[in-house]
Structures are given as C-alpha cells and as structure tokens.
Amino acid sequence: MSFMNRAVLFLLTVTVFAQTPPAPPIVSPEVHSDNTVTFRLRAPNAAVVNLSMEGTKSAPMQKDDKGVWSYTTSALDPDIYGYSFNVDGVGLMDPNNSLMKPNLLSNSSAVHIPGPGLAWETSDVPHGEVHHHFYKSALVGDHRDYYVYTPPGYTEGSTKYPVLYLLHGYSDDASGWSAVGHANVILDNLIAEKKAKPMIVVMPLGYGAPEVVARGRIDMEKFRVNIVKFREVLLTEVMPQVEKEYRIDRRREMRAIAGLSMGGAESLITGLNNLDKFSYVGSFSAGGLGEDYDVLFPKLDQSANKQLKLLWIACGTEDGLIGTNRKFRDMLAAKYVRFTPIETPGMHTWMVWRRNLATIAPLLFQ
Amino acid sequence: MSFMNRAVLFLLTVTVFAQTPPAPPIVSPEVHSDNTVTFRLRAPNAAVVNLSMEGTKSAPMQKDDKGVWSYTTSALDPDIYGYSFNVDGVGLMDPNNSLMKPNLLSNSSAVHIPGPGLAWETSDVPHGEVHHHFYKSALVGDHRDYYVYTPPGYTEGSTKYPVLYLLHGYSDDASGWSAVGHANVILDNLIAEKKAKPMIVVMPLGYGAPEVVARGRIDMEKFRVNIVKFREVLLTEVMPQVEKEYRIDRRREMRAIAGLSMGGAESLITGLNNLDKFSYVGSFSAGGLGEDYDVLFPKLDQSANKQLKLLWIACGTEDGLIGTNRKFRDMLAAKYVRFTPIETPGMHTWMVWRRNLATIAPLLFQ
Structure with missing residues (x-):
C-alpha cells in the first residue's frame, strides 16, 4: 500500500x-x-x-x-x-x-x-503545580475531589506555607478556580513579581448538599443548607486532609478563606463563624446568604476586629447582587466590624472574580 | 426585602x-x-x-x-x-x-x-493523586503541560516507583488519559486488587510539532515530524523533569511506554529506538507511523528480545487501522522480534483504549 x-x-x-x-x-x-x-x-x-x-x-x-x-x-x-x-x-x-x-x-x-502583563496570562515565570485529589466524603456520602495549588519551589524546600481556601460559585465544579479562574497562573505571576507571598491554595468542591445543583428554579432553603453543610465538610474533612498532606502553616494568621458568589457566602459563613481558624476573609459577589444575620452570625460583633486581619467584601456595580452586598456591609458597619468595601465595574462574571483574586492575594499574609 | x-x-x-x-x-x-x-x-x-x-x-x-x-x-x-x-x-x-x-x-x-466492578468505575478504594505541571518547552517554544499520577500512599513513603509514560492520541490534549481515559481510576482499582504494581504514570502533551493539530486534512509529513520531535521532547524535557520531581526508579526494567493511536506510534518510535531506557512498550491502535520501517527503526532486530520484557501491539478488529497494525506485526515477526499481538472487538474508540490500559497495566514491572 x-x-x-x-x-x-x-x-x-x-x-x-x-x-x-x-x-x-x-x-x-x-x-x-x-x-x-x-x-x-x-x-x-x-x-x-x-x-x-x-x-x-x-x-x-x-x-x-x-x-x-x-x-x-x-x-x-x-x-x-x-x-x-x-x-x-x-x-x-x-x-x-x-x-x-x-x-x-x-x-x-x-x-x-491576550493582554500581556495581565494577571491571568501565562508568562515566562516559574510555575507552581495543581494537584487533583479524590476522596469519599463521610459527611456527604459521595466520591468527590479537590484541587491544591503549590507555589514554585514547593517540592524542593521544607518551609511551611500559608494557605488560602478558595471557593467556587453555584454550578461550578471543583475545577472552576483553576480551569476558568486561572488561579494558579494568577498566583504564579504575583509570586514572581513578589507582590504576593508564596502560598498554598486549596480549591475544594463547594457543595455540602450537592443535590442543590439542579436545572430550573433554585430552592433557596436547600441552598442555605448546602452552605452550612459545606462549612462542616471544609472544617472536618478537607482541612485536616490537606494539613496532613501539605506543609501548611497552621497558625490562624496564616489561614485565609475567600470565594465567589455562593463561595463568597460560604467564605463569610465559615470565616466569620470560625475566627479561631481564619484571619483573612474575602467575598467576591457573594450570593444566596440571606439576611437573617443574627441567625447566620450569632456571635459576630466588634470583638472580631482583634482577630480579623482582613475582611474584604467585593462586588461589581452592575451585578444584581450589589444591593445585598451593600446591605451586608451596612450590617457590619452597624456592628462596628471593620471591613474593606470593594466596588469594581462589572457584572456577575469571571472577569470580575479573576481581578478580585489578583487584588486580594497581595493583601494576604503580609 | x-x-x-x-x-x-x-x-x-x-x-x-x-x-x-x-x-x-x-x-x-x-x-x-x-x-x-x-x-x-x-x-x-x-x-x-x-x-x-x-x-x-x-x-x-x-x-x-x-x-x-x-x-x-x-x-x-x-x-x-x-x-x-x-x-x-x-x-x-x-x-x-x-x-x-x-x-x-x-x-x-x-x-x-455504570457497571460496578469495571476498571474505570470509581470505587471505595484508596485513591492516587493527579498532578498537573506547567513548563515552557525549550525545544518547541510553547507553554505546555503534563500530568502525573502517583499511587495511593506515595506521599507517605520513601520507596521508588516504576514509571509508565502514557501517551494520548491525535487531537487530544494532555488531559486525555485522565479526563477521558480515567487512567488514575483504572490504576487505583488495579493497585487495590493487587493486580498491578503501584506505579507512577506520566501523561505528557504528545506533540513535538503542535501545528499538526489543525482542522481539515492531516498533513502526514507534518504528522511524522511531530512524532519524531515528540520523542526528543519526552527524552530530553519531560523525563528529566519528572525523574527529578518524583521518586522514580530509573532502571530500564522499571520504565514503560504506551499510548493510543498517534501515541501508539510515538510509543513504538520512542520505545523501540531507545531500548536502553525502556523495557516495556505498548501500542493501542497505533496510527500514522508509516511503513518505512527500515528508516523508522534502523537498528531493530532480534537482539531486542534480550531487552524487551514486553512488546504489546493491540488494535480493535473493527478499527480502520487493523490492517496497518497487522502489517507492523508482520515486520516484527520477519525480524524475529517477539511481541504480544492483541486483537479485541471494537473500533478506534476510548472504550477499546481504557480496556487496553486495564489489560496491559498488570503485565508491567512484574
């Protein structure tokens, strides 16, 4: 032939x-x-x-x-x-x-x-690694996964690193922050420019009750249950596992939590109710939290200021959730809880959230 | 509100x-x-x-x-x-x-x-980890990636592992074997059943000349250049990097290469021309190699039998490439090079290749 x-x-x-x-x-x-x-x-x-x-x-x-x-x-x-x-x-x-x-x-x-120099553009700098882990959740009963970013040089050294728990939004999966958010590229660039401290970033599956993800109308009660249950998954399953698997500095000053949309609500619920564990809390376009603040944050008052190194509340001004985010900030102000309000141009989009990550990462662990 | x-x-x-x-x-x-x-x-x-x-x-x-x-x-x-x-x-x-x-x-x-017990079904066994690496190729000039599977228990121990280089097909990207082939799940299951030895699996981007991936008619000359150039990328970039990053047993008895379609051709070209490095060579539905065997494998003769622990040539009987695969086997037979011929039902599909991996993995490093 x-x-x-x-x-x-x-x-x-x-x-x-x-x-x-x-x-x-x-x-x-x-x-x-x-x-x-x-x-x-x-x-x-x-x-x-x-x-x-x-x-x-x-x-x-x-x-x-x-x-x-x-x-x-x-x-x-x-x-x-x-x-x-x-x-x-x-x-x-x-x-x-x-x-x-x-x-x-x-x-x-x-x-x-392409836009050379933008935070999410792959460039000629040392690259970290993205690890994909799989486990069976005892709390939820499903097989699930999480991703972990380790910064350049992680495998060679023996130092411990601060850790950012970075949470995706409703209908994303655990790959959201790496595949769509390019969190690893953003961190690579910021670390190379010495704008951000080398850190480990843990990107778990953000559902405590995965059945909340369904086509059609969202059941807001299920949505809330999902957020609260996720906190338990993060604190009792993901966090102990990654702290065992990685060289993570376990001091609360070295631990941050941030997320987008549903993940923003999860960051607030988990972070502000566990100030013994988190010093940095960030929410990007938080959604679905509800307004029963006294129920959601029963112990939150100005004593939080002693523990919080950063409470960062961001939302795009064209986002339909800007109103509820302002309302949440009003609640914080009324309780004399200090926070950094961030309003940027933009809607409920990844363009806003990639910039949010690029902006908050340099503020962490400094 | x-x-x-x-x-x-x-x-x-x-x-x-x-x-x-x-x-x-x-x-x-x-x-x-x-x-x-x-x-x-x-x-x-x-x-x-x-x-x-x-x-x-x-x-x-x-x-x-x-x-x-x-x-x-x-x-x-x-x-x-x-x-x-x-x-x-x-x-x-x-x-x-x-x-x-x-x-x-x-x-x-x-x-x-779902089919409980099938090789690619996630089950209640210890899970390995999939690592995603990024680097700039000096040879090709692009930013590219590779994936590495480490078996359960890798992070705890200090033993060295054998390594399988596992190559995807034309038009796949580096995620092919994990995202579509479920190689990590297949290995998890086989290792748990003690059917396969715990091993590291390296899944690189399989293009030496990525411009070969284009819509429309495939340029077969570019295709061949791509395969030959890939061999260089694998041997001089990927292999040294992963052997530095992972606890890999570097003895040739502990190194295998296998791949599907284009990756099958790459496994044959790289494996059979580098028997000082590889003891196990597998091709699944190999395609695009051509028939200039004397040019492609200038030194191949029966002396290879001393070095080859396994040469495994598989193809589905309904695959359009079955004829060229039989021809390739005829060439091996004419040179008295020993090989294992595998013909299974099936076309040029991932259903065939997942089964190929589940069949060959237990034969490696035994």
Whole structure:
C-alpha cells in the first residue's frame, strides 16, 4: 500500500472517529488584531441566533447565503470571555472552539483576547503545580475531589506555607478556580513579581448538599443548607486532609478563606463563624446568604476586629447582587466590624472574580 | 426585602449569568434502568438531526411536535460513550449534559452507563493523586503541560516507583488519559486488587510539532515530524523533569511506554529506538507511523528480545487501522522480534483504549 493510501486510510479513520461534518471548516472565534472578535456558527435552518457573551448583552447574529451566522464585536478589553450561541432558544457551545468553560448547569465556550502583563496570562515565570485529589466524603456520602495549588519551589524546600481556601460559585465544579479562574497562573505571576507571598491554595468542591445543583428554579432553603453543610465538610474533612498532606502553616494568621458568589457566602459563613481558624476573609459577589444575620452570625460583633486581619467584601456595580452586598456591609458597619468595601465595574462574571483574586492575594499574609 | 424577593433577585442574577434558555428543561442523556439511553435536543427548525456515538453508526433522531428531537438506543454495555448531535451537518455537544470530552478538534459530550466492578468505575478504594505541571518547552517554544499520577500512599513513603509514560492520541490534549481515559481510576482499582504494581504514570502533551493539530486534512509529513520531535521532547524535557520531581526508579526494567493511536506510534518510535531506557512498550491502535520501517527503526532486530520484557501491539478488529497494525506485526515477526499481538472487538474508540490500559497495566514491572 502506498504512503498516500495509508494517509487516506488514516484520515478516513480519524474522520469517522471525529465525526467531522462534511461542510468546509468554519473559523470561530476569530480574534482580530484590533481586539474585535468574529463569532461564526453554521445553522442553515435556524430562525434566530444570538451571541450570549459573559458580561455583555445578547447580540443578534446575521445569516449569510451559506447558512453561516456571524457577529463581530466592537473592540474588547483583553480578557477571557465565556460565551454561547442561543439557537432558537437553546444555548449551545461553539463547535469550532476547543476552549471550554466547565460548569455543571450551563456549558459554554470561551474566547481569550491576550493582554500581556495581565494577571491571568501565562508568562515566562516559574510555575507552581495543581494537584487533583479524590476522596469519599463521610459527611456527604459521595466520591468527590479537590484541587491544591503549590507555589514554585514547593517540592524542593521544607518551609511551611500559608494557605488560602478558595471557593467556587453555584454550578461550578471543583475545577472552576483553576480551569476558568486561572488561579494558579494568577498566583504564579504575583509570586514572581513578589507582590504576593508564596502560598498554598486549596480549591475544594463547594457543595455540602450537592443535590442543590439542579436545572430550573433554585430552592433557596436547600441552598442555605448546602452552605452550612459545606462549612462542616471544609472544617472536618478537607482541612485536616490537606494539613496532613501539605506543609501548611497552621497558625490562624496564616489561614485565609475567600470565594465567589455562593463561595463568597460560604467564605463569610465559615470565616466569620470560625475566627479561631481564619484571619483573612474575602467575598467576591457573594450570593444566596440571606439576611437573617443574627441567625447566620450569632456571635459576630466588634470583638472580631482583634482577630480579623482582613475582611474584604467585593462586588461589581452592575451585578444584581450589589444591593445585598451593600446591605451586608451596612450590617457590619452597624456592628462596628471593620471591613474593606470593594466596588469594581462589572457584572456577575469571571472577569470580575479573576481581578478580585489578583487584588486580594497581595493583601494576604503580609 | 423579604427572603422571597432576595431569592428571586438571586435567581435573576444566576439566570442572566447562566443564559438559561426560556424553554422547559430537557433531560439528556437519560440512562434507563435497562441500560437503554434516550438522547434529546431541542432544535425546532433543524431539518435533520443524527446522534453520533462513539463506536456506533450514526442514528437518525425523531422530532416531536414541540421541536424536541430524540433517540433511544438499544441496551448498551456499561461503559462511557462519547457522543454529539449532528444538526444539519454540524456536530454539536449536548447542551443539557455537563459531562464533556475535551478534544482540540472535535468537542463531544459523554454518557456514563455504570457497571460496578469495571476498571474505570470509581470505587471505595484508596485513591492516587493527579498532578498537573506547567513548563515552557525549550525545544518547541510553547507553554505546555503534563500530568502525573502517583499511587495511593506515595506521599507517605520513601520507596521508588516504576514509571509508565502514557501517551494520548491525535487531537487530544494532555488531559486525555485522565479526563477521558480515567487512567488514575483504572490504576487505583488495579493497585487495590493487587493486580498491578503501584506505579507512577506520566501523561505528557504528545506533540513535538503542535501545528499538526489543525482542522481539515492531516498533513502526514507534518504528522511524522511531530512524532519524531515528540520523542526528543519526552527524552530530553519531560523525563528529566519528572525523574527529578518524583521518586522514580530509573532502571530500564522499571520504565514503560504506551499510548493510543498517534501515541501508539510515538510509543513504538520512542520505545523501540531507545531500548536502553525502556523495557516495556505498548501500542493501542497505533496510527500514522508509516511503513518505512527500515528508516523508522534502523537498528531493530532480534537482539531486542534480550531487552524487551514486553512488546504489546493491540488494535480493535473493527478499527480502520487493523490492517496497518497487522502489517507492523508482520515486520516484527520477519525480524524475529517477539511481541504480544492483541486483537479485541471494537473500533478506534476510548472504550477499546481504557480496556487496553486495564489489560496491559498488570503485565508491567512484574
């Protein structure tokens, strides 16, 4: 058999295996040199196709005579944007883009517009390592996982490191902060620039009652139970395990907790109710906590100021949760609990949370 | 604001953020108790929708009066099957399923039909850890990654372990063997049953010339250059790094290399041309090697039998590459090089390769 025939046979196999559609290839997304982006999708029979992009309004796409819908954005700030195509009411990932944003409820694709020097851009600095651990939770009864970032040089040395527990949001899985948040890249860069202390970052699965993750309406009572139960999982399962497995400095001055959205609420519940364990508490766009503050934080008063090195409450000003976050801050102020209020531009998006991490990490363990 | 209003506000935010389509939720895939599976997709205006499932023929889906296409399979063997929907010629992931199969060229979803006791099923045994490493390749010039599995108990002990270099196929990324192949779960189970020796498994990015990964026709000359260059990356970058980072037994009797499809070809090229380093060589459905055997393996002759503890050549009988694999075996036989020929049912699929790994791992380092 000639080489050409072998190549064809091989291609045939790959083609059958990969189920490549017969139509000519589509390029999507196409990032242009001026930071505009063209998105394309072949959907010859669809009636309405919209682009749904993280942090922007839904935009109508236009169909050409070959059945390819497209939309070109205005120039975008360098960042990583999640997006999906809404085809006749159904949100679909971009079939021509391998960059995926994992999520338990809404899959989406992602487009990266590079911006050298930005916190989440991989650069020529020493890189830490991301460890993926698996265990069976005695409390919840499921097989679950957590991720641990160790900074560059961890394996060579013998020093102990401070630790940040970093919590994802509702419908994320344990990979959220590394796969979508690029927490490891952000830490690599900040540590290389000596802006942040070398630290270990623990990224657990953030559900105490995983059945809360379901399509349709969220049951807010289950949501609250989930948050409270998660605190128990973190304190009695994850924390003892990682403190055994890693060289972690166990002093409370060396322990921080922060998270986004649901994980923000979990950070507040776990951190503020366990000030014997945590000195740094951060919430990014916290959601789902509720307002029964006396029930949620029964012992919280200004005596917390002696123990808290940082209480950092951040939210985007275009986030639907900005109101409840301001209300939470009002409660803290009324109790004379000191905190750092952070309001940034932005909605309920990973663009805000990556910046939140890049901003808070330099404040920890200093 | 009442709790209910807060819940609504929260839901609103989550809904905007998640871009949930307004239509009622669809359940897909639905695995029934008899191991039949129903797949569903809302696509009211599509003309033709087919289900493309790994290892099976394309199947036409039927539309109901609400615009929902569905297809129910016959009873399937417990396994993990990749699939996508082909909508008017375009392969799409299932928007209602968060189980994704990462791939650089063809995204797909996956459905898991549990089968207790199967090699890739997570079970109540001690679990190893999967480490994710990042580095800049001096040879290739890109930022890249590799994964390392360490067996249960690795962190506690001080013994050295044998090592298996396990290579993915064309269009996979470095996560292929862990995310899709469940290599860590397979090893956990085999080690717990004392069927396999505790070992370290290194899963590198398998491209020496990453530009070979492109949509459309594969350039076979680039493909070959990629394989040869990968050997250099493995031997001069990945291997020295992991042998420094991990307690790896560096004797050649303790080193194996195996891989699937392109990775099978890479295992043969790297293993058989470096018998001073490898004692065990495995190829699963090898592809893209070519037939210039004298050029590819200039020194290979029966003297290899003294060094090879195992040369394991596997392929599915329904794989388009079975012919070239038999031809390769004929070459080995003609040179009196001993090998183990393995033909199993199956096509060019992960179902075959997970079983290949579960079969070869117990043969290593014994």
